[in-house]
Amino acid sequence: MAYKKGKLISIFSTKGGVGKTVLTLSMAGIYSNLGKKVLILDMDFVSGGVGVSLGVSSKRSIYNFVDDLNNKRYKEFEDYISKYNENIDVIISPIDPRESNKIESKFVDMILGIAVKKYDIVLVDTNHIFSDNNLILLDKSDVTLLIVTNDPIDLKNMKSLISIFKDSEKSNYKVLLNNSRDTDKDYLTNFDIKNIIKNNIDYTISSSFHIKDIDKYTLNREILTLNKKILSKKKGDIKKITQMARDLINIENGGDRNDKEKSS
Numbered sequence: 001m002a003y004k005k006g007k008l009i010s011i012f013s014t015k016g017g018v019g020k021t022v023l024t025l026s027m028a029g030i031y032s033n034l035g036k037k038v039l040i041l042d043m044d045f046v047s048g049g050v051g052v053s054l055g056v057s058s059k060r061s062i063y064n065f066v067d068d069l070n071n072k073r074y075k076e077f078e079d080y081i082s083k084y085n086e087n088i089d090v091i092i093s094p095i096d097p098r099e100s101n102k103i104e105s106k107f108v109d110m111i112l113g114i115a116v117k118k119y120d121i122v123l124v125d126t127n128h129i130f131s132d133n134n135l136i137l138l139d140k141s142d143v144t145l146l147i148v149t150n151d152p153i154d155l156k157n158m159k160s161l162i163s164i165f166k167d168s169e170k171s172n173y174k175v176l177l178n179n180s181r182d183t184d185k186d187y188l189t190n191f192d193i194k195n196i197i198k199n200n201i202d203y204t205i206s207s208s209f210h211i212k213d214i215d216k217y218t219l220n221r222e223i224l225t226l227n228k229k230i231l232s233k234k235k236g237d238i239k240k241i242t243q244m245a246r247d248l249i250n251i252e253n254g255g256d257r258n259d260k261e262k263s264s
């Protein structure tokens, strides 16, 4: 029997604070505007920020999901979902950071497997650790978006990660250079960056997407790419994020299921 299979997109980096969470939420906003059903899974188990950023509160986090699976108490997926809007659902990271150590990757694997059958897009925000859980996620993802900044240490570590990917013949990743996090970091040219990481830069978010009062949007529980002012003032980067979002779901099988259905 045919079943729905959405795209699993992981957002990963080799350094913290490079803009993963902001970009994950921004992509969710774009997919939501494209009419896609999106799940954001916060796999930054110790210091996840998706729940707070979106103002969704749930008594049940991914830890409870794992714990219930482990103890055969799991009934339905919806029990662990918080709703942000009509198209965006969220599974939050553990409420107590100590619970992060009790999340076994075999259950994360199961949750990802269920999620892709329920959503068009599953976006997974991560931390930058090479943990078993992140390795399972990278392995299972349809595509991984690797975020780098114009920072020599970040780039050196990304070079190592990409070389591991290449050694293991993993090619379903894309590299995004995020210039919006720190606008004054422009010491290395794109040519230098490509030389350091020994890889192409697939997407660039420009320094124009730096939002000075970004915390205001967070406090208002707003997704940047759903805010009218941002949409009109940051047209160039919104276009780039939209193009990237479309590109990422067209990577495998020659196209996105829904787009195909619409055009046929």
Ligand SMILES: Nc1ncnc2c1ncn2[C@@H]1O[C@H](COP(=O)(O)OP(=O)(O)OP(=O)(O)O)[C@@H](O)[C@H]1O
Residues within 6 Å of the ligand: 013, 015, 016, 017, 018, 019, 020, 021, 022, 023, 044, 126, 127, 128, 180, 181, 209, 210, 211, 212, 214, 215
């Ligand atoms: N476009 C932007 N404009 C202004 N500030 C930004 C932008 N993108 C990210 N930031 C800020 O940079 C910091 C790091 O961003 P973010 O939390 O998205 O990174 P991260 O990679 O998820 O970090 P962590 O590894 O700690 O989870 C945050 O304070 C965020 O508000």
Ligand SMILES: [Mg+2]
Residues within 6 Å of the ligand: 020, 021, 022, 044, 049, 125, 126
């Ligand atoms: Mg983050």
